[in-house]
Amino acid sequence: MRKIVSGLLMGLLFVGCAKQETTYTIQGEWKGGDGKVIYLKKDLGNKQYEVLDSAIVANGVFKMQKPLGDVDERILQIDGSTNIVILDSVPIQVKCENVKKTVRGKEKESVKIEISGSVEQDIFKTVLLAQRDEMMIMLGLSFMGKEGKENSGMVDSLAQIYIAMKAKTEKTIDSLVTNYPDCHASALIINNFVVKNKDLAEVERMYDGLTPRIKNAYLGRKLKATIDNIKKTSLGNVAPDFTLQAPDGKNVSLADFRGKYVLLDFWASWCGPCLREVPNVKKVYDKYHDKGFEILSVSLDDKKDNWTNAIEKYDLNWVHVSSLQGWDCPVAKLYNVSGVPAMLLIDKEGKIIATKLRGELLMEKVAEQFGE
Structure with a gap:
C-alpha cells in the first residue's frame, strides 16, 4: 500500500485538476457483459438513491454522456457493486472483466472493475x-x-x-x-x-x-x-433546537428543557461503547436528577424495536427520542455527530458548556455545575 500511495502522490504532482466543463462522459469495456445495465446514482441518504443515468452494455462496450452540472461524488453501480467516483468533465474510463474464483470449494464468477479518469478521481x-x-x-x-x-x-x-x-x-x-x-x-x-x-x-x-x-x-x-x-454547536453557543418523537409518538423538543442542565446524549442500541458508558451515565443521572439535571438521549437506531428494547433492557429511565433514520438522523447531522457515544452538556440558558464527555469527565463536569 505504501508504494502504491507514494507512487500516486509523486505522479499527481505533475498533473493539474480538472476544470468544470459542460458534460460528463463515462465509457467502458465489458467483454461478456452484453445486456448488463450500468447505473449512475446519487446518494440521497437514508439508504435512498436517485438514478441519474444508465447504459446497457452492447458489443462489449457502454457509454453515458450528459450535462455535468456540479462536480460531486456519485455512485457507479456495476453488477451490484458500488463504486464511488467524482463526476467531472474528464472522461471516466471503466474496464470490467469477468473472473472466476473458488470460495469454500465452489467456483464463483465475479466482475473485476478498474476505474480511471481525472486527477480528481486519483486523489x-x-x-x-x-x-x-x-x-x-x-x-x-x-x-x-x-x-x-x-x-x-x-x-x-x-x-x-x-x-x-x-x-x-x-x-x-x-x-x-x-x-x-x-x-x-x-x-x-x-x-x-x-x-x-x-x-x-x-x-x-x-x-x-x-x-x-x-x-x-x-x-x-x-x-x-x-x-x-x-x-x-461549539462551546459557548446556544445549542440548536430540534424536535423528535419519543417512543410513545409524542414530540419532544430540546427547548422543553430550558431552565435545567441537560446532557444531550447521542447513542444507539448497536453501539458497544455506548452500552459500556451506561453505568457512568446512570450514576450521574441518579445523583443529580433531583437537583435539576436531565438527559435527552437521541438514538441513531433505524428500527424501533431495537431502540425501545434497549431502553427497557438497560433501564434507561430518562427522556429518549429518535428519527429512526440511523446515521441520516437530521439532529445528528445538525450537531455534526460522526461517532457514538457523543455527549454535550447544556446549561440552563441553553448554551453548550462541555463536549466529548465520557467516563469520569462526565461526572466532573456535571458536578461543577452544582458547585461540587
Whole structure:
C-alpha cells in the first residue's frame, strides 16, 4: 500500500485538476457483459438513491454522456457493486472483466472493475484505499478480540499496525489537500474525513488553503456549510433546537428543557461503547436528577424495536427520542455527530458548556455545575 500511495502522490504532482466543463462522459469495456445495465446514482441518504443515468452494455462496450452540472461524488453501480467516483468533465474510463474464483470449494464468477479518469478521481481513490485498509485492520482486531486472551499478542500487534496506518492516512490526506488546493476532491476529502477526526481549527486551516474557485464550487460551499454548523454547536453557543418523537409518538423538543442542565446524549442500541458508558451515565443521572439535571438521549437506531428494547433492557429511565433514520438522523447531522457515544452538556440558558464527555469527565463536569 505504501508504494502504491507514494507512487500516486509523486505522479499527481505533475498533473493539474480538472476544470468544470459542460458534460460528463463515462465509457467502458465489458467483454461478456452484453445486456448488463450500468447505473449512475446519487446518494440521497437514508439508504435512498436517485438514478441519474444508465447504459446497457452492447458489443462489449457502454457509454453515458450528459450535462455535468456540479462536480460531486456519485455512485457507479456495476453488477451490484458500488463504486464511488467524482463526476467531472474528464472522461471516466471503466474496464470490467469477468473472473472466476473458488470460495469454500465452489467456483464463483465475479466482475473485476478498474476505474480511471481525472486527477480528481486519483486523489479521492487514494484516500478511499487508505480508509479501506484501515477498515480491514479494524475487522481483524474485532475478530481477534472475540478469540480470547490467548491471542492478546496478535491483538496488540494489529493495534499497533492500525495506529501506524491511521497516522499514515492522516499524513496522506494532509499532503493531498495541501498539494491540490484547486481540486474539488480536496474539499470532499476534508468534509468526508477530516471533519470527523480533527478539531475545528484544523478543518478551517485546510479550508482556508483551498483556492477561491473550489471554495465557490458546490463541494466547497458544502464544506463551508459544515464548518458553519460546527461553529453553531461549539462551546459557548446556544445549542440548536430540534424536535423528535419519543417512543410513545409524542414530540419532544430540546427547548422543553430550558431552565435545567441537560446532557444531550447521542447513542444507539448497536453501539458497544455506548452500552459500556451506561453505568457512568446512570450514576450521574441518579445523583443529580433531583437537583435539576436531565438527559435527552437521541438514538441513531433505524428500527424501533431495537431502540425501545434497549431502553427497557438497560433501564434507561430518562427522556429518549429518535428519527429512526440511523446515521441520516437530521439532529445528528445538525450537531455534526460522526461517532457514538457523543455527549454535550447544556446549561440552563441553553448554551453548550462541555463536549466529548465520557467516563469520569462526565461526572466532573456535571458536578461543577452544582458547585461540587
